Amino acid sequence: MKVFLPWFGHFGDLIRDVLPWIWAQHQPGDIVGGNPLHGPLYPAPPDPRLWAPVQAHYPAGYDYRIRPDALEERLRAVAQDLWPRADLVAWAPDGERYPKPPIRLPEPYPVDVVLAPRSKPYEDAKNGWPWADLARSCRERGWIVGLAGSWAESAEIPADVAAWDLDQAGDAMTGTLRLLCGARLVVSLDSGIGHLASLVDAPQVVVYPQRGDERRSVVLRDGHPVAMRFADMHRWNQRLCLPAWGGPDEVLAAIDEAMRARVLPGPIDAWKGRHLADVPGWTAPEIIVIRETDSSLVMRPNGNDIIETVSLTDLPPAPSPEEAERRADLCRTCQHYRAGNDQCAMCGCAFVVAERTRSRVARCPEGRWI
Numbered sequence: 342m343k344v345f346l347p348w349f350g351h352f353g354d355l356i357r358d359v360l361p362w363i364w365a366q367h368q369p370g371d372i373v374g375g376n377p378l379h380g381p382l383y384p385a386p387p388d389p390r391l392w393a394p395v396q397a398h399y400p401a402g403y404d405y406r407i408r409p410d411a412l413e414e415r416l417r418a419v420a421q422d423l424w425p426r427a428d429l430v431a432w433a434p435d436g437e438r439y440p441k442p443p444i445r446l447p448e449p450y451p452v453d454v455v456l457a458p459r460s461k462p463y464e465d466a467k468n469g470w471p472w473a474d475l476a477r478s479c480r481e482r483g484w485i486v487g488l489a490g491s492w493a494e495s496a497e498i499p500a501d502v503a504a505w506d507l508d509q510a511g512d513a514m515t516g517t518l519r520l521l522c523g524a525r526l527v528v529s530l531d532s533g534i535g536h537l538a539s540l541v542d543a544p545q546v547v548v549y550p551q552r553g554d555e556r557r558s559v560v561l562r563d564g565h566p567v568a569m570r571f572a573d574m575h576r577w578n579q580r581l582c583l584p585a586w587g588g589p590d591e592v593l594a595a596i597d598e599a600m601r602a603r604v605l606p607g608p609i610d611a612w613k614g615r616h617l618a619d620v621p622g623w624t625a626p627e628i629i630v631i632r633e634t635d636s637s638l639v640m641r642p643n644g645n646d647i648i649e650t651v652s653l654t655d656l657p658p659a660p661s662p663e664e665a666e667r668r669a670d671l672c673r674t675c676q677h678y679r680a681g682n683d684q685c686a687m688c689g690c691a692f693v694v695a696e697r698t699r700s701r702v703a704r705c706p707e708g709r710w711i
């Protein structure tokens with residue numbers, strides 16, 4: 342028998358990393374540690390005796406400024422007293438990619454837009470995003486607005502329904518899950534609720550300050566860069582998952598567009614250079630999103646936009662001038678090269694060869710640059 346010691350760090354890491362590991366390892370009869378209020382997320386109800394030391398150490402929830410000190414040792418001691426013959430296991434990064442945890446989903450609660458405000462008791466760049474302004478604008482459009490998450494983070498936001506009003510006593514998760522499952526669209530930051538939305542395949546928009554931040558590390562607190570995890574949400578979510586950048590006006594426009602989106606499976610390459618009107622069954626004002634595991638192509642009447650998710654820090658280095666010239670020479674002697682507009686007929690994009698050959702990410706679709 343195993344005892345899974347509780348995870349006491351950030352909620353986002355619980356959803357994205359710890360739960361998939363627990364669900365992959367859990368056998369009937371194993372004991373699960375975790376917040377009992379989050380019971381629906383686990384394969385078995387978390388044992389409250391294992392959570393009591395965490396609750397005592399972090400009474401207002403996880404706070405990175407409070408050092409864990411000997412918390413894990415205390416949890417091990419509690420577990421050893423209660424189940425002396427059990428294997429005690431705690432999550433640690435192991436480089437594995439576990440499948441999505443098959444949590445039990447409750448009855449959906451239908452709403453138009455679910456907002457997931459986030460604010461922490463410590464200085465954090467995600468605090469203070471003007472959620473109330475966005476909520477008001479959504480309601481002015483006639484959309485029914487739901488709030489996911491906790492009362493403490495969202496009490497001031499105007500809405501039609503709140504997750505905590507849908508919870509039963511002793512449960513702080515079912516209300517949020519019901520809203521996520523019933524939403525036409527979920528709007529969150531790069532946060533635990535964002536990961537939860539991707540877990541339940543809720544169509545979602547994830548808000549970042551500016552384009553590219555979803556693929557970078559962003560300084561959130563104490564000058565430490567924190568890697569954004571949009572790629573993980575995009576990989577999990579089998580429906581719509583797009584980033585939005587800016588403040589309430591920009592995000593409102595992104596919501597409006599996402600509400601009109603139809604998602605189709607890739608491959609993206611076949612659609613890059615084509616117009617919406619080529620998509621069977623397309624009628625205005627619909628937009629089309631073609632998705633692959635790590636990218637989406639957004640097709641709009643005024644042009645196509647590819648959303649890549651791979652981390653910018655994982656990109657290969659820029660080619661040297663000699664390498665760029667070597668590529669250009671290959672293109673100029675290639676049957677697919679169109680000298681008139683300096684473009685590759687195979688690439689299906691608007692970039693000229695002079696740009697493509699200097700790009701860190703561009704590839705020759707024929708594999709001739711290798």
Ligand code: SF4
Nearest residue numbers: 672675678685705707
């Ligand atoms: S990118 Fe490749 S296929 Fe296109 S013109 Fe250059 S060599 Fe030819």
